[in-house]
Amino acid sequence: MNNWLVYILRCSNSAMYCGVTNNLEKRLEAHKSGKGSRYVRAHLPFRLVAKSPMMSKSEAMRLEYLVKQAPKKDKIEMVGLVADNKI
Numbered sequence: 001m002n003n004w005l006v007y008i009l010r011c012s013n014s015a016m017y018c019g020v021t022n023n024l025e026k027r028l029e030a031h032k033s034g035k036g037s038r039y040v041r042a043h044l045p046f047r048l049v050a051k052s053p054m055m056s057k058s059e060a061m062r063l064e065y066l067v068k069q070a071p072k073k074d075k076i077e078m079v080g081l082v083a084d085n086k087i
Helices: 024-032 038-042 057-069 072-079
Strands: 005-011 016-021 046-051
Touching (some): 005 024, 005 038, 005 057, 016 024, 016 072, 046 072, 057 072
16 A cells, blocks of 8 residues: 655754654654654654655655665655645
8 A cells, every 4th residue: 555655854953853654644743742753752843844755665664764874965855845845
């Protein structure tokens, strides 16, 4: 099923957090309420800066891995859609 995506958050310390989910709204709410990742919880608030098109879970997991390995300047471009401009 092609209902997974990769997303990037910019945390309060300007760091980028990359994750994968099949329900972005629910995942963002978990991050906001402190029930998401430990890293984001420690660096609230955050904003969504990019999300990918929908894809299979395996494709999303591969893309997340590649994004996490990439230099900071390339991460948003790799994911594809910049939240502030195109979403």
